[in-house]
Amino acid sequence: MLPVNRKVLTLDEFTIQQLRDVPNATGELSSLLRDIGLAAKRVNVEVNKAGLVDILGDAGSVNIQGEDVKKLDIFANDQFTGVLQHGISCAGIASEELDEYIAFDDPISRNSKYVCLFDPLDGSGNIDVNISIGTIFGVYRRVTEKGQLANQDDFLQPGTQQVAAGYIIYGSSTMMVYATRRGVNGFTLDQSIGEFTLSHPDIKCPDFGNIYSVNHGNFYRYGQGVKEYITACQKKDKSNGGPYTQRYIGSMVADVHRNLIKGGIFMYPGTTDKPKGKLRLLYECNPFAFILAVAGGRATDGHQRILDIKPTELHQRTPMFIGSKGMMDELETYL
Ligand code: AHM
Numbered sequence: 508m509l510p511v512n513r514k515v516l517t518l519d520e521f522t523i524q525q526l527r528d529v530p531n532a533t534g535e536l537s538s539l540l541r542d543i544g545l546a547a548k549r550v551n552v553e554v555n556k557a558g559l560v561d562i563l564g565d566a567g568s569v570n571i572q573g574e575d576v577k578k579l580d581i582f583a584n585d586q587f588t589g590v591l592q593h594g595i596s597c598a599g600i601a602s603e604e605l606d607e608y609i610a611f612d613d614p615i616s617r618n619s620k621y622v623c624l625f626d627p628l629d630g631s632g633n634i635d636v637n638i639s640i641g642t643i644f645g646v647y648r649r650v651t652e653k654g655q656l657a658n659q660d661d662f663l664q665p666g667t668q669q670v671a672a673g674y675i676i677y678g679s680s681t682m683m684v685y686a687t688r689r690g691v692n693g694f695t696l697d698q699s700i701g702e703f704t705l706s707h708p709d710i711k712c713p714d715f716g717n718i719y720s721v722n723h724g725n726f727y728r729y730g731q732g733v734k735e736y737i738t739a740c741q742k743k744d745k746s747n748g749g750p751y752t753q754r755y756i757g758s759m760v761a762d763v764h765r766n767l768i769k770g771g772i773f774m775y776p777g778t779t780d781k782p783k784g785k786l787r788l789l790y791e792c793n794p795f796a797f798i799l800a801v802a803g804g805r806a807t808d809g810h811q812r813i814l815d816i817k818p819t820e821l822h823q824r825t826p827m828f829i830g831s832k833g834m835m836d837e838l839e840t841y842l
């Protein structure tokens with residue numbers, strides 16, 4: 508028999524192994540994560556072909572098989588919605604691409620335990636220029652009775668109620684990182700076998716780093732405290748933990764992923780013209796706030812924890828400050 512390298516666990520093996528330690532676990536969450544992994548692999552294939560769109564047919568045109576060539580974000584939305592609808596764990600979804608949530612109306616979905624909120628392709632404006640983009644997702648246990656259709660109450664839960672949250676980054680390699688209360692783990696897609704394999708076990712965010720990430724173009728539209736903090740970052744030298752370096756890709760998944768691994772702070776503050784900033788609470792900020800919290804970091808809107816905000820609308824926005832614990836503490840002295 509060939510020796511099997513047991514050091515390399517696939518996503519499925521890992522989630523199933525985790526189940527062994529949870530009494531009464533039904534495996535529904537593992538199954539949901541597997542569904543998400545499958546959609547991610549399909550999206551990955553298309554993202555990798557993005558540069559060929561002009562050759563193979565632009566979005567909005569018709570491809571060789573006579574099918575409509577969809578914009579990648581619509582394609583991604585359809586993939587994630589499709590796998591979750593056909594799986595056995597998800598009662599409904601909400602997505603950045605859809606105005607309303609969808610409650611799946613079939614017997615298995617109605618009896619499923621979870622709802623999932625996602626941004627199918629965040630940073631999609633970066634596709635054309637070959638910059639990393641990502642998918643972000645948060646999973647909640649439904650609050651409505653099994654057997655019923657999921658409703659708004661299932662989707663408008665505070666981030667503290669997340670059971671799992673994660674993201675996929677389509678970058679120089681494709682990775683899926685997800686958190687449950689037990690830890691944050693990262694899986695790199697091994698293209699040769701088409702499986703996500705555990706590459707970053709038990710990720711912890713360093714308490715300090717030297718990266719700050721913010722859109723400097725908005726500097727004069729930020730509040731006084733934010734301006735002062737950014738200026739302080741720029742003035743740091745060896746005597747006070749610096750120098751800091753500024754990194755901003757404009758693709759939150761890539762920016763926060765880097766800061767999670769290396770230590771750093773990411774900010775999307777409110778501006779004079781958009782006091783709530785740009786990012787969406789439910790499927791952009793909450794999943795990252797959950798991941799960072801499990802990894803030892805923090806996220807706030809400048810006043811309260813992102814995870815404690817009681818949502819009132821599916822697509823509501825919030826300012827967001829997220830990153831290494833020590834750097835967040837420092838930021839707060841300015842806000
Ligand atoms: P999107 O959901 O339209 O892709 O926008 C979200 C993205 C984030 O990934 C990123 O952090 C932010 O927008 C960048 O915005 P800006 O260009 O205003 O700095």
Ligand code: MG
Binds near residue numbers: 626
């Ligand atoms: Mg987005």
